[in-house]
Amino acid sequence: MRIVADENIPLIEEFFGDHGEIVRLPGRQMCREQLMQADVLLVRSVTRVNADLLAGTRVKFVGTATIGVDHVDVDWLREQGIGFASAPGSNAESVVDYVLSGLLLMSEQDGETLNSRTVGIVGAGNVGSRLQARLEALDMPCLICDPPRAEAEGREDFVDLDTLIERADVICLHTPLIQSGDHATHHLLNAERIDALRPDQILISAGRGECVDTSALRRRLETRRDLRVILDVWEQEPDIDEALCRLVDIATPHVAGYSLDGKMLGTDMIHEAMSRHFGLPARKRLGQLKPDSWLRRITLTGWAPPLEALTLCARACYDIRRDALLLERYRRHYGMAEGFDRMRKEYPPRREFSTLRVSLKHNAGDLRDTIVSAGFSLRLAGKQG
Numbered sequence: 001m002r003i004v005a006d007e008n009i010p011l012i013e014e015f016f017g018d019h020g021e022i023v024r025l026p027g028r029q030m031c032r033e034q035l036m037q038a039d040v041l042l043v044r045s046v047t048r049v050n051a052d053l054l055a056g057t058r059v060k061f062v063g064t065a066t067i068g069v070d071h072v073d074v075d076w077l078r079e080q081g082i083g084f085a086s087a088p089g090s091n092a093e094s095v096v097d098y099v100l101s102g103l104l105l106m107s108e109q110d111g112e113t114l115n116s117r118t119v120g121i122v123g124a125g126n127v128g129s130r131l132q133a134r135l136e137a138l139d140m141p142c143l144i145c146d147p148p149r150a151e152a153e154g155r156e157d158f159v160d161l162d163t164l165i166e167r168a169d170v171i172c173l174h175t176p177l178i179q180s181g182d183h184a185t186h187h188l189l190n191a192e193r194i195d196a197l198r199p200d201q202i203l204i205s206a207g208r209g210e211c212v213d214t215s216a217l218r219r220r221l222e223t224r225r226d227l228r229v230i231l232d233v234w235e236q237e238p239d240i241d242e243a244l245c246r247l248v249d250i251a252t253p254h255v256a257g258y259s260l261d262g263k264m265l266g267t268d269m270i271h272e273a274m275s276r277h278f279g280l281p282a283r284k285r286l287g288q289l290k291p292d293s294w295l296r297r298i299t300l301t302g303w304a305p306p307l308e309a310l311t312l313c314a315r316a317c318y319d320i321r322r323d324a325l326l327l328e329r330y331r332r333h334y335g336m337a338e339g340f341d342r343m344r345k346e347y348p349p350r351r352e353f354s355t356l357r358v359s360l361k362h363n364a365g366d367l368r369d370t371i372v373s374a375g376f377s378l379r380l381a382g383k384q385g
């Protein structure tokens with residue numbers, strides 16, 4: 001079997017090596033000629049998978065090691081009888097860590113407690129609902145907008161987008177890119193809604209770039225720089241709007257989901273799906289292949305103030321500012337588009353909050369609850385109570 005895989009998917013050799021010959025290619029440049037003899041195609045979000053790429057090839061299975069599937073013509077694959085799998089939820093915790101790191105930074109800049117802000121979550125799927133769970137556990141009030149779920153589940157506690165924009169202090173976008181239909185998300189945050197954003201509101205966009213009219217956002221920030229904006233996803237990646245990149249508070253190159261844990265789980269999930277598709281044994285176990293974290297444990301005394309302790313643990317594990325600074329360095333060195341992609345390719349290993357074990361000397365109630373609610377693993381050591 002010939003397996004063609006994006007060069008940026010980790011553990012391909014380890015998971016797929018027993019199944020045949022592996023060819024690694026840069027995802028953005030993949031073309032039909034390179035796939036004529038391929039049986040399996042494994043991609044990330046940068047490869048458009050459709051009839052133009054695959055018609056006339058012998059590909060029988062496509063896996064994308066991503067949550068989003070907007071780059072794949074799923075209907076065409078189905079019509080052709082080509083097996084398909086994505087990796088739902090694989091890097092959702094990583095995106096939640098990213099958002100929490102951003103929120104902690106904003107709170108620290110303002111000298112405010114975390115729970116002084118209401119967070120509006122748009123799109124309450126794997127990412128949004130996990131974000132909601134962690135924020136509510138940290139006593140942060142949340143408003144949820146997810147019309148497909150509201151309709152399907154009869155959720156009267158959900159709100160519509162305009163109400164959310166009016167009431168929330170932070171707006172977090174976690175919708176897939178949907179081009180048409182009742183719940184289309186292309187330019188969901190359009191010029192009118194961007195104009196309606198209140199001064200001091202915080203916008204965090206980590207779903208897909210095209211869900212925001214980024215030209216309108218640039219215009220708003222050029223005329224009134226009164227919002228705070230964290231952008232991970234952009235229109236026209238990697239050739240993104242450089243002026244907008246300079247105007248936002250935090251700019252990162254579509255790496256919110258780039259924890260090693262999330263990426264490796266993505267590979268595991270598509271490997272399992274491919275093995276099932278071809279009736280092959282899936283013998284590899286992710287646990288055996290994951291490297292050790294650089295930082296395994298932090299020990300806190302019971303007297304640490306909860307918010308400071310949380311900020312410390314979050315920074316030790318993942319600090320969103322590292323990625324913003326890194327993008328700036330790559331941009332200066334290589335230019336915007338090349339820098340954007342190079343940083344993604346050379347992304348330094350990052351582990352999820354859950355991999356960091358926080359050891360508490362005493363079972364101090366508030367501190368313990370904060371650490372667990374934020375998603376870290378807890379270890380109580382010494383005297384209890």
Ligand SMILES: NC(=O)C1=CN([C@@H]2O[C@H](COP(=O)(O)OP(=O)(O)OC[C@H]3O[C@@H](n4cnc5c(N)ncnc54)[C@H](O)[C@@H]3O)[C@@H](O)[C@H]2O)C=CC1
Nearest residue numbers: 067068123124125126127146148175176183206207256257
């Ligand atoms: N920045 C990054 O690195 C990453 C970005 N993503 C993006 O985030 C998206 C969401 O991820 P998941 O939560 O795992 O997907 P999911 O499929 O589990 O959930 C998406 C949710 O959005 C809701 N939704 C659909 N249309 C909507 C609309 N018009 N308004 C409000 N809500 C709507 C759906 O009902 C669903 O509950 C992915 O599709 C992907 O595009 C995912 C992982 C990493």
Ligand SMILES: O=C(O)C(=O)[C@H](O)COP(=O)(O)O
Nearest residue numbers: 044045046066067068091257
């Ligand atoms: O899983 C998704 O959906 C994502 O957006 C990915 O984390 C992005 O990674 P790439 O596919 O762009 O490398």
